[in-house]
Amino acid sequence: MARIVKKFGGTSVADLDRIRAAAARVKRAVEAGHEVAVVVSAMAGTTNRLVTWCQEAAPLHDAREYDAVVASGEQITVGLMAIVLQSMGVSARSWLGWQIPFRTNGIHGAARIESIDTQEIERRFAEGQVAVVAGFQGIGPDNRITTLGRGGSDTSAVALAAALKADRCDIYTDVDGVYTTDPRIVARARKLERVTFEEMLEMASLGAKVLQTRSVAMAMSHGVRVQVLSSFDDVPGTMVVNEEDIVEKQLVTGLTYSRSDAVLTVFGVPDRPGTVAELFGPLADAEIVVDMIVQSQAPSRDRAEVTFTVPSADLDRAVAALEAQRERLAYQRLESNSNVVKLSVVGIGMRSHAGVAKIMFRTLAERGINILAISTSEIKISVLIDAEYTELALRALHTAYGLDADPAKEPA
Amino acid sequence: MARIVKKFGGTSVADLDRIRAAAARVKRAVEAGHEVAVVVSAMAGTTNRLVTWCQEAAPLHDAREYDAVVASGEQITVGLMAIVLQSMGVSARSWLGWQIPFRTNGIHGAARIESIDTQEIERRFAEGQVAVVAGFQGIGPDNRITTLGRGGSDTSAVALAAALKADRCDIYTDVDGVYTTDPRIVARARKLERVTFEEMLEMASLGAKVLQTRSVAMAMSHGVRVQVLSSFDDVPGTMVVNEEDIVEKQLVTGLTYSRSDAVLTVFGVPDRPGTVAELFGPLADAEIVVDMIVQSQAPSRDRAEVTFTVPSADLDRAVAALEAQRERLAYQRLESNSNVVKLSVVGIGMRSHAGVAKIMFRTLAERGINILAISTSEIKISVLIDAEYTELALRALHTAYGLDADPAKEPA
Numbered sequence: 001m002a003r004i005v006k007k008f009g010g011t012s013v014a015d016l017d018r019i020r021a022a023a024a025r026v027k028r029a030v031e032a033g034h035e036v037a038v039v040v041s042a043m044a045g046t047t048n049r050l051v052t053w054c055q056e057a058a059p060l061h062d063a064r065e066y067d068a069v070v071a072s073g074e075q076i077t078v079g080l081m082a083i084v085l086q087s088m089g090v091s092a093r094s095w096l097g098w099q100i101p102f103r104t105n106g107i108h109g110a111a112r113i114e115s116i117d118t119q120e121i122e123r124r125f126a127e128g129q130v131a132v133v134a135g136f137q138g139i140g141p142d143n144r145i146t147t148l149g150r151g152g153s154d155t156s157a158v159a160l161a162a163a164l165k166a167d168r169c170d171i172y173t174d175v176d177g178v179y180t181t182d183p184r185i186v187a188r189a190r191k192l193e194r195v196t197f198e199e200m201l202e203m204a205s206l207g208a209k210v211l212q213t214r215s216v217a218m219a220m221s222h223g224v225r226v227q228v229l230s231s232f233d234d235v236p237g238t239m240v241v242n243e244e245d246i247v248e249k250q251l252v253t254g255l256t257y258s259r260s261d262a263v264l265t266v267f268g269v270p271d272r273p274g275t276v277a278e279l280f281g282p283l284a285d286a287e288i289v290v291d292m293i294v295q296s297q298a299p300s301r302d303r304a305e306v307t308f309t310v311p312s313a314d315l316d317r318a319v320a321a322l323e324a325q326r327e328r329l330a331y332q333r334l335e336s337n338s339n340v341v342k343l344s345v346v347g348i349g350m351r352s353h354a355g356v357a358k359i360m361f362r363t364l365a366e367r368g369i370n371i372l373a374i375s376t377s378e379i380k381i382s383v384l385i386d387a388e389y390t391e392l393a394l395r396a397l398h399t400a401y402g403l404d405a406d407p408a409k410e411p412a
Numbered sequence: 413m414a415r416i417v418k419k420f421g422g423t424s425v426a427d428l429d430r431i432r433a434a435a436a437r438v439k440r441a442v443e444a445g446h447e448v449a450v451v452v453s454a455m456a457g458t459t460n461r462l463v464t465w466c467q468e469a470a471p472l473h474d475a476r477e478y479d480a481v482v483a484s485g486e487q488i489t490v491g492l493m494a495i496v497l498q499s500m501g502v503s504a505r506s507w508l509g510w511q512i513p514f515r516t517n518g519i520h521g522a523a524r525i526e527s528i529d530t531q532e533i534e535r536r537f538a539e540g541q542v543a544v545v546a547g548f549q550g551i552g553p554d555n556r557i558t559t560l561g562r563g564g565s566d567t568s569a570v571a572l573a574a575a576l577k578a579d580r581c582d583i584y585t586d587v588d589g590v591y592t593t594d595p596r597i598v599a600r601a602r603k604l605e606r607v608t609f610e611e612m613l614e615m616a617s618l619g620a621k622v623l624q625t626r627s628v629a630m631a632m633s634h635g636v637r638v639q640v641l642s643s644f645d646d647v648p649g650t651m652v653v654n655e656e657d658i659v660e661k662q663l664v665t666g667l668t669y670s671r672s673d674a675v676l677t678v679f680g681v682p683d684r685p686g687t688v689a690e691l692f693g694p695l696a697d698a699e700i701v702v703d704m705i706v707q708s709q710a711p712s713r714d715r716a717e718v719t720f721t722v723p724s725a726d727l728d729r730a731v732a733a734l735e736a737q738r739e740r741l742a743y744q745r746l747e748s749n750s751n752v753v754k755l756s757v758v759g760i761g762m763r764s765h766a767g768v769a770k771i772m773f774r775t776l777a778e779r780g781i782n783i784l785a786i787s788t789s790e791i792k793i794s795v796l797i798d799a800e801y802t803e804l805a806l807r808a809l810h811t812a813y814g815l816d817a818d819p820a821k822e823p824a
Contacts, residue, residue, distance in 0.1 A: 057492050058499035068506050069491035072484035079481035080469050087470035
């Protein structure tokens with residue numbers, strides 16, 4: 001007997017047939033003797049429609065009202081899921097955020113979970129009842145509905161698993177696990193049987209869209225074993241585990257890419273102590289996060305070139321902020337480019353092996369791919385390149401790091 | 413300064429433009445210095461879609477889960493209405509049933525309101541804030557969402573008006589008031605400036621679909637002044653008032669019709685004491701409500717004919733219940749007909765005038781319309797006739813009772 005939280009995303013509960021398929025999985029777990037809590041998202045498309053209505057009602061709207069509106073999506077799914085489970089002979093009841101309660105702070109629209117009262121759910125586990133819990137929502141100190149921000153249902157599921165001291169948190173989605181890289185681009189991408197929390201955290205924040213970053217961080221800090229698997233196919237997924245549980249450590253575990261950055265180059269910055277740092281003042285004031293930074297000497301000795309990345313969505317604001325201070329900052333010219341991609345290699349094996357960066361630079365150089373910027377952490381190396389090389393670079397690196405699936409082992 | 417509850421039905425909040433139009437009415441009342449609570453239904457079509465999903469999930473479903481699902485409709489509207497009001501510069505916040513709380517009994521799907529805590533809403537009235545309240549929903553003793561049954565938002569509005577001791581409850585709908593009869597059938601139907609609670613109650617239960625019967629009964633018992641008016645046109649509506657407030661009493665106030673009854677005739681019932689009454693036993697056991705009853709002597713002296721009406725929806729069950737007991741009840745033959753209509757004349761003036769029935773019988777007889785059954789109360793007379801005569805009978809009676817609009821007074 002195990003205690004399991006199962007989370008079904010929007011595409012896994014998109015209509016009644018999908019809800020029935022998800023319920024059938026829950027039923028199997030119950031029949032196997034497990035205690036099961038189900039966390040559901042809104043039916044695919046519902047949240048987008050509700051968000052659009054709020055925006056059309058008023059572009060700047062009260063986040064408390066937004067939360068009341070959008071939380072209705074999950075309210076519909078929990079009720080339908082409970083009805084379907086009951087019709088299959090499984091004892092079940094729905095739980096809304098305020099009923100449990102799932103207490104959060106008061107930051108409406110992006111609330112953080114503070115506590116979950118699981119007493120009643122656990123009492124009903126003992127009676128064989130499945131708890132069907134609305135993801136994405138909680139109740140704030142003002143006694144009003146809060147939401148956790150987009151993708152928050154993953155976080156709800158992991159938080160509930162932590163509170164319930166569950167043996168496992170299964171995240172059902174429309175992919176069947178975590179891959180070495182995007183299989184739509186690299187045909188020989190392999191599904192990972194296991195991945196560590198640290199790797200998953202880097203991969204999630206670097207563009208792998210399988211799990212929401214916050215939910216991985218929470219799983220890591222509470223030691224919740226997470227499994228990512230498909231709600232459509234009956235195949236094993238990927239387990240997100242502690243480093244100790246990984247027997248054979250790879251040098252590199254996965255490759256990710258993200259097109260959500262833009263690059264800015266400031267030419268002719270006076271090369272005096274402090275002036276380069278001053279460049280980032282206006283950006284910090286505008287709350288724009290600067291990521292990769294490269295400073296180089298310009299042909300003229302007393303001038304420097306500074307290249308850095310910002311989120312594409314903030315590019316226009318970044319340019320405006322810098323242009324407004326042009327006189328004071330005394331730079332000569334500004335260039336921006338959003339047609340770039342950030343490629344990252346991630347792997348805990350990097351900690352003990354020094355050759356990862358060398359392989360990356362050599363492989364990209366052999367294909368004539370220019371690196372615009374680099375950033376590293378203990379377990380990842382990211383490079384910024386022209387977006388048109390994305391597929392070429394991903395395939396070459398996938399092979400270079402020995403990640404390609406063995407064709408002999410592939411299913412026929 | 414007055415305290416006013418304004419209720420907007422589904423067609424009045426069907427999309428954001430309609431919500432804006434409703435909000436503009438609220439804003440005008442606020443600017444006139446009134447304290448305003450707004451009660452809203454789900455956007456037109458929403459509740460039907462949610463109900464269908466529940467039925468498709470499982471024909472026999474847990475009413476508690478049904479309530480969680482369908483109550484989400486009003487949750488969406490209150491949030492959007494509050495956002496729109498705020499964008500117009502009107503201070504407003506949404507209130508869900510469980511937040512107020514709007515306490516009900518535990519009959520999920522058809523709950524009755526037990527108490528409404530208005531303290532916080534009244535405190536915010538003093539600060540100029542509009543309360544936007546979700547109609548149709550409450551919270552039961554089990555701490556779960558309850559709904560009041562279809563059309564329950566009218567009841568929510570009247571109950572809130574009673575709890576707030578409001579000066580008036582405005583019910584905005586897609587018609588601009590209560591008419592002497594259905595204007596789609598009788599072109600010369602007149603809008604009533606005033607109607608008494610008793611008349612409105614009879615008219616609502618006899619087929620006039622303007623107000624839900626339960627809400628009228630509640631308004632009557634709590635003395636809530638109700639106004640029915642259009643959310644689309646800026647014209648005065650109909651006030652539902654106490655009898656004392658009606659200056660010039662009409663003999664007849666309105667004519668209604670209902671096609672929701674079916675008639676059953678049982679031939680050859682043994683004419684002995686008790687046998688006729690026995691006929692209704694199986695129907696009562698099946699919880700079928702019998703309305704109009706006529707008993708007549710059959711040509712053979714020791715046999716009687718019994719004619720009565722049941723709701724059309726229950727006709728098949730009624731026939732089955734009687735046929736199952738045919739041997740014991742010893743009747744000869746059963747005939748049923750659902751192609752009938754119940755016409756009713758309603759008016760408090762009937763109490764003091766005896767001629768109402770006479771006018772009815774004479775008018776119908778002159779047109780060769782046969783009366784199948786009759787039932788009366790202090791302020792109404794209902795007759796059952798063949799459905800094909802509905803329009804003819806309504807127009808003739810409307811003229812006979814002097815209800816026709818004066819063409820000279822009509823708008824051009």
